Amino acid sequence: MIQFVGFDQQYLPAMAILLAKRHQVERSRYSFLPSRFEDSSETEILLRKEGEKPFVNGIVALRNDEVIGYMLYEFKEDAKKGRHIIIDYLGLAIAEDAHPRLVRLLYAEAGAEWIAGGYFQHIVYVPIGYDRHVYEWLEQGFRFEQKYAILDIQNYEPKAKEAEKSALRIRRLADSDTEILKRMSRWNSIHQASAPSWNPITKESLEDVKSGYAALAKDAEAIVMIGEQDSIPVGFHVYYEADSSVNMYTPERTVELPAASTNPQYRGRGVGKALADASHAQLQELGYDYSLADWHTPNHLASYFWPKLGYQTFMIRMVRTVDNRIAWAHGN
Numbered sequence: 330m331i332q333f334v335g336f337d338q339q340y341l342p343a344m345a346i347l348l349a350k351r352h353q354v355e356r357s358r359y360s361f362l363p364s365r366f367e368d369s370s371e372t373e374i375l376l377r378k379e380g381e382k383p384f385v386n387g388i389v390a391l392r393n394d395e396v397i398g399y400m401l402y403e404f405k406e407d408a409k410k411g412r413h414i415i416i417d418y419l420g421l422a423i424a425e426d427a428h429p430r431l432v433r434l435l436y437a438e439a440g441a442e443w444i445a446g447g448y449f450q451h452i453v454y455v456p457i458g459y460d461r462h463v464y465e466w467l468e469q470g471f472r473f474e475q476k477y478a479i480l481d482i483q484n485y486e487p488k489a490k491e492a493e494k495s496a497l498r499i500r501r502l503a504d505s506d507t508e509i510l511k512r513m514s515r516w517n518s519i520h521q522a523s524a525p526s527w528n529p530i531t532k533e534s535l536e537d538v539k540s541g542y543a544a545l546a547k548d549a550e551a552i553v554m555i556g557e558q559d560s561i562p563v564g565f566h567v568y569y570e571a572d573s574s575v576n577m578y579t580p581e582r583t584v585e586l587p588a589a590s591t592n593p594q595y596r597g598r599g600v601g602k603a604l605a606d607a608s609h610a611q612l613q614e615l616g617y618d619y620s621l622a623d624w625h626t627p628n629h630l631a632s633y634f635w636p637k638l639g640y641q642t643f644m645i646r647m648v649r650t651v652d653n654r655i656a657w658a659h660g661n
Contacts, residue, residue: 331431333438336380336387336401343396344389345373347422352577354425355458359643361479361619362458366577375419375577376401388439390423390431398423400435404448413450414443418644419577421453421462432465449651456578456644463645471647476632477623478640479580482613487606488638493599497563499607502553507546509555509562514542517590526627542588552584552615554608556600564591564600566608571621578644583619584612596630605638 349369356362365371379385379401390398401420406412423431443451453471455462502510521528545551545567556564568584591600612620622640624631636642 330392331397331434332391333435334389334391336389336399338377338380340389340396340399341373341376341380342369344399344422345369345376347396347399347424348372348376348419350425351422351456351459355456355643358458359479359641361481361580361641362578362643363573363580372419372577379417379419386439386442387420388435390427390435392427396424397427398431398435400439402439402443404443404446410450412446412448413452414448416451416453418454418456429461429465432462433469436469444651444655447653447656449653449655451649451651453647454644455647458643463647466647469649471649473626473645474648475623475646476626476642477578477621477644477646478635478642479583480609480620480622480638480640481618482609482620483618485609485613485639487609489599489602489606494603494606496558496598497600497603498557499604500555500557501611502546502551502555504546506555507543510542510545510565513562513565513590513592516592517588521625521628525629526625528625528627552608552611554604554611556604556607558595558600562592563595564604565589566604568608568612568620570617579621580619582617583621584617586620586622601634602638 346369349367349372352362352366352372356364356367366375380387382403384404385401386404387399387401389396399422400416403415403417404412405415421432421435423429440451451471453466455466457463518530518534521530545553550569552568554566555562565588566586567588568586571579571583571585573579573581573583589601589604591604609620620640622635624635626632626645
């Protein structure tokens with residue numbers, strides 16, 4: 330008989346063991362994931378920090394007073410998403426001998442509270458190295474929204490042909506490149522608004538993007554590579570050093586790639602591959618081992634390009650939006 334109880338500090342050691350065992354399974358598939366989280370004392374530190382956040386709550390599954398699963402979730406509100414729930418990467422684990430159906434039982438038990446409070450959008454970060462969870466979320470009406478992947482920089486093999494590289498001049502960003510950055514800021518936004526992504530971009534949000542890109546010229550922490558052909562900007566990649574202490578999936582000496590794009594008029598000419606080759610050579614010189622990237626799954630160019638470079642997907646953000654009529658439509 331399974332019993333569900335509210336999250337309490339007394340369950341943390343047992344929860345940490347479940348999470349560490351989940352991580353062992355994931356690392357058997359993706360060895361670049363940090364090994365220290367196979368130790369339950371390390372996962373307990375992360376879970377304790379998560380549980381201390383002001384808007385985090387949770388539910389624990391017990392069988393004969395033994396913890397066989399848990400779910401931690403955060404209540405959030407903002408202007409873009411409204412009220413929504415986030416189950417982070419460390420927010421769910423079940424015992425290896427528990428049926429995967431326990432995932433949906435935990436969701437059903439906790440979700441009743443969310444719906445009652447008007448939280449109709451549910452977001453979960455799912456490790457695909459532990460892929461039995463993925464199918465359970467799919468069967469609960471969740472869909473893929475964003476993929477997260479890591480590339481081994483030190484073992485990266487260049488992809489561009491010599492003819493593709495010879496036509497380009499690739500360099501680091503200069504302080505005087507503000508206007509170039511503003512022009513390039515439109516490329517990715519406009520592409521995201523087209524088929525089949527259909528991700529709307531308003532005039533106001535585009536202005537915000539322009540301002541953010543322009544600021545890169547003065548950002549000492551940004552590693553920005555620009556490609557030019559005949560003095561025309563044709564592509565760029567932006568990297569930042571990633572903080573490996575804030576989650577359990579980022580290796581040390583990792584950069585994250587928050588933005589990259591190619592001039593739409595130059596796509597299909599190897600610009601992206603040439604930029605990737607030059608960027609990874611630069612990152613190798615700077616002593617980085619891995620690069621972390623993510624992309625919107627309906628973005629067909631990104632979904633094809635990054636895996637082709639060698640990025641391995643290890644996590645998926647999945648989303649479900651419950652019909653808000655459930656707040657009053659009960660068939661009465």
